[in-house]
Amino acid sequence: MNILYDYIYYAGAFGLIFIGIFTMMVKRNYIKVIIGLSILETGVNLFLISVGYISNGTAPIFSNPGIEAKNMVDPVPQALVLTAIVIGLAVLSLALSMAIRLYKHFGTLDLQQIKEQRW
């Protein structure tokens, strides 16, 4: 059973990633695809943090003098994920602003019908 316990976080993270990719691959509505994208990004962030986790470690903050530095969790992935979350927000806000413009131009958000640019 402890194999499952060890990989539960990875399973959760990659579950989210695969659901996100699958939604983007299959769904036709542009907003639904962007939702898939945001789920994908959350999954990636979860994966990054779970890479840096140390079993029964503590948060990497010396809030009170009692904490010693031995079994602290890895701070580097947390720094990366901080950046990745904000990048995710930036991309999503840009995507959704284009969704508004798209709706004004095409009158629909169905990506199957928005294909003037082909061949």
Place this chain on the structure above:
Amino acid sequence: MRKCIGIILLIIIAWGILTSLQTMPFGVSRAKVANHYINNGKDETGAANIVTSVVINYRAFDTLGEVTVLFLSAIGLGAVLATIKTREKRDTEKASLILSTGCRFLFPPIILFGAYIFIHGHLTPGGGFQGGAIIASAFLLMYLGCHGEKRLNDRCSTFSESLGGLAFVIIGLIGLAVGTHYFLNNFMPLGKFNTLLSAGVIPIIYIAIGFKVGAELSKIIDLLMEES
């Protein structure tokens, strides 16, 4: 058709990832670089929150890039949404008295809380990004609560945004000019550990980032809400 192709491909990728995850057992400490940050992060940067010291000092360039990305998305949003000339008015009924006064009452404490977060960035968990987000949610509350009469002052948000970014770059350049001639170097004295004015440049940068992120995110919300 498309669904089953997708599933098959994802299974292959999952299998690939599984094989590579075997070499990364969960919860086992492996990172050499991280041990360096944890062991002598305290005395090199003087910040209690190691994550903040990594974000601002060790990997400062990423955060500079990060701030640019946010700046970019606000500008990009403005560029994309600016192409529509006609602004047709939406008929929104006024919020009830209780709601608007409640919002106006709640606005300052949230701003204060956000400020607390990014000022104590190097001591308690949290920092410029989280504080800025909270400030932006305060502005969001104002938009939801009393829609129409309260709007973000565009000039001062541009000011705080640009000044925040400029402050960050100028501090970096000062680090290059003075001290040990490295870009984004922590040239200020580290001060007493675990006190407000400690950890050299970190609080200054985090306050600048706090202002910048707060202004930017509220500008994004303003652009989206006021777009039509």
Place this chain on the structure above:
Amino acid sequence: MSLELLIMFAFGGAFLTYLAGKISSKLRDIFALLCSVALVVIVSSLYKVETTITLYNGFFGMPLSMRLNPMAWFFAIAIVSSSALVVLYSMSYMKHRERTDYYYFMLLLINAAMLAIVLSGDLVSFFISWEIMSWSTFLLISYNRNAALPAGIKYIVMSLIGSMCMLVGIISIYTAFDTITISEIVQHMATATAGYKLFLLIIFSITFGIKNAVVPLHTWLPDAYAESPSPFSAVLSGMLTRMGIFGFLLIMFVMVGAENSLHMGRGFFSYHNILAWLGAITIVIPTFIAMLQNDAKKLLAWHGIGQGGYMIVGIAFGTSLGLAGGIFHTLNHAIYIILLFLSVGAIEYSTNGLRDLNSLGGLFKKMPIAFLGGLLGICGLIGIPLTNGFVSKWLIYKTLILGKAPFLAFATLLGTWGTILSVYKFLHNLYLGQLPQEHQNIKKTPLAMQIPIVILSLTILVFGILPGLPLKSINAMIVSFGFTPLTVSIWGISSETGTLNMINIFSILLVVVAIFWLIFQAARKSTAVDQYDNYAAGAAIPKDKYNYTVEFYAPFYRMATPYLRDIFDMLYQKIARFTEFACDNIRKIYTGYVSDYIIYIILFLALLISAQLKWSVF
């Protein structure tokens, strides 16, 4: 006069003419003429000079050099003099046409590029000037708009294929021998394996075959000649296509060396034998196709291909006699094909653009000089004794007979008959016969057009009667290839197997012509009959042109057309259609659906992962 000054002068002249054109058209004409004449003077002053100069080694450290030897000088003098005549001719031909500065710029640029090709000492500068020549030719072929554009595309695509093959050849030589200067390649060639030599020969003969229009690769030539402006199609047919011959000489005798290029392969399948047979086919088929043409320039174009076959046969045979015949034929062909194109251009000029054989005729009274040029050109083309064509064909026939190749000799003979037939149609339809009404008062050909025609006709006769002049420099060239020189005297060749003495042939003919002329004068009682008062079955024939030359070879036409369709052209059209079809469908990969694009990405990822994990490919 050092070489790089010459090249600088040639290219600089082209640019300055373009700039002068911006100022005033008069200045530009004079400047162009001055440039070309000066070039003629410079090149002729370099007669016996043998120099090599390295221009600069800025190109990846490779020394780009120029060299002058008899072969280079022979071709250079031909290029420069023909370009001078053509520039003089086009001064009046292009008088009232638009974009003339562009035309002059391109013409002089092409001549400068040809000069650079001929004088280049190493393969890279050879390739650079070759490419400059081909894209400036493309720009000039598509000069007169609508019909010329597909011809231009066909030309540039085929010459691109050729130059890509050449580039691969040059670079493989560079990697194998680590030198690109032509003179050094021969020593290294000894170390190369037979297979590698054959590969080099084949690659380079594809390029020079395309340029010289050997049968399977000739399809670009008829449209390119017919559609380009007449003065340029003269240069194109005269000198530009003969760069292929220069190339063949370069690869077969200078680079690969005479001995191993002639002993490549066994018996029938030896390289030079196949080349000779290709040359023979190039003589026969295009000449008979030429008979079917109704457009004067197309007819001449097909003859250009035909005559090219003679040169290939001469060169491929590899004896000093054959070589001399082939090279001399190149020069003669250049002279009379330019003359013919100029005379057709004169007709085009005066009947403003009409060159359909069926609707012209009887122009010899109105345009005597053009007729004279046409007549002499045709005699040269056929090879009537007194003209230069006769000497070179005689040499080629001699080599074929000496070389005991009866079938080749028969093929060349067949070619000559075909030439006689089609060339007679050309002369008759254009000049003889009745003058149609609408051509009564056509413009006289201006002086600037008549001078080149006269000069060229004279050179045909002079080279015909005194072939020694060009044969001396050809001899020097043959010596540089390492063959035994011919014993050349001013009036012809004296070799143990039969001397060629043009002087006594000339004197015999003179006496015979004098006798007939006297008889004709004595019996000259009959009155001059007007062309138009002739009768058929008692009734006066209508005043208008009674022309029995329309559909001149109709019976032959009906019989031969099924066999003489240009099968290679149809093959290339099919290939072109197929590529267009393929291109149209390849781009359908980008379907416009985002989900398809994402599936492509995931597919790429899954492919790589499964390649490594399941089959551990890497």
Place this chain on the structure above:
Amino acid sequence: MNEMSILDPVLLIAIPLGLAFLIPLLGLVSKKIVRWIPVVGFLFNGIVALLILPHVLKQPIIVKIGGFVPPFGINLYAGSVGMLLASLIAITGFLVSIYAVKYITKGAEQKYHILFLLLLTGATGVVLTGDIFNLFVFFEILCISSYALVAYLGTRSGLEASIKYLIQGSIGSSFLLIGIGLLYGQFGTLNMADLARQIVDYTEPSVFVSMVFMITGLGIEAAIFPLNAWLPDAHSSAPSSVSAVLSGIAIEVGLYAVIRVLFTIFAVSNFFIFFMVLGVLTVLIGEMSAFAQKNIKRMLAYSSIGQIGLIVFAFSISTQLGVAGGLFQMVSHTLGKALLFLCAGYMIFRTGSMEISSLEGIGKKMPITALCFTIGTFSIVGLPPFTGFASKFMIIRAALANGELLLQILIGLVLVGTIIEGAYFFKIIQTIYFKGAHKTDNREEAPVTALIPMLILVSFIIVIGMFPNIIDKVLQPAASELLDQVKYIGSVLG
């Protein structure tokens, strides 16, 4: 090293970033100045980069950001490859920003200039960085600014192209992040040199999977065959000055990132055969689909795909000559393609439509632009006196050098691609000069601010084409630096 203090490669990123943050403030003061800020920024970048370039040919400069020793802090690796591409980006950016001063009039101009400045700063960042997460961040800056710039005009086609580009680009970035996570999980470090030191055998499954994720993430921006579906739409519907930069610089930088990952981090060997076949496939598909196009910018976009395939093929020969040939082809493609898009920009602006049939007879109306377009075409096709020929010469030389049969067949296919490319480019030249109306009514040539960059690009193409030794002195050390992983690790980790 001390006199180098003012000439620090980090200025190449910090100063343009500072200017970008300055623009909104100046925008409040006056609209006029804002237009000239990118020009000043890239002029500064160009001068600094060109001054640093000679110092860097033998010994790369390692810049320690924040003063921390490389594996623990981020470091910039300003080697000859990095500085060559950085100066190329700066010069092309400088020229295109002069072009854009007069060209971009509609829409929020101030925002356009910020996005343009940051796009090229991101590109410079990607080229100089020595840390994979920093590569991801600058890559993200490059991508987001190109999403916004493609949708800048707000037209139907622009928006459609940009949402498709955004979706594929963000999937790519997520894959890149997964790759970085896997690498960090196994080796615990983010520094390229440290990773290179620890990775011994790239064919072992776990390392290979992370490599594949990184290559897919970066490959989408580098427009390799299966991943480049976004390129034709994005480059044809963006404003011309943007598509000049996208086609000229963004794909090259993406490809540089892929090559840096393959050569330096994973020291790949027989993976290159797959990569070579992919390159040739990209050439053929790019050229053939360009052949059947009616819209001029879409045709130029497809020809960019073809050229990228050629560069991928050159790099995957992985000999000193091949890599130098690939870099040279990158330089000549950047110059040639930027010139073509700039000329096409004003041609379309004057004729009003992007169809090739509408370009008939433009040679009469806009003689200088048409001349620059022709020279650009000749350089891209690879005709002699221009840079295209020199770089193609080098690539063919590299392909034929070690005489393997596979290489000879592939170089044959590439040349077939070049012939197809020659065919459709010459068709355009015919349409420009030899078709269409004879009447030359009002001759509105492109304005001066557009002609200056075109003519400078033309002079670059001719000078480098005639004297390729100028650039060859930089290419050889650059190629040896890319090939020599041990020297890279030694110079970074000391």
Place this chain on the structure above:
Amino acid sequence: MIVIVTFLIVAMLAAAVSAYFFRDLLNAVIASCMVSLIAAVMFILLHAPDVAMAEASIGAALVTTVFVIAIRRTTRYEK
């Protein structure tokens, strides 16, 4: 402890799958907001407080707001 973690992860995956299946976009957005909230909680369990705050304030609050605004400007239902 492990039981709570498995429950949270199962809930998160369920929320993600329901975001995939919902036809009404608002429900889908709320489901994705659930996903990032549970992710924030997971971050706390993984001893990453900074990231949890960032995920909560940015991932849950702002992303959902931007989604809702976008849906308000365009269509609410998928087809």
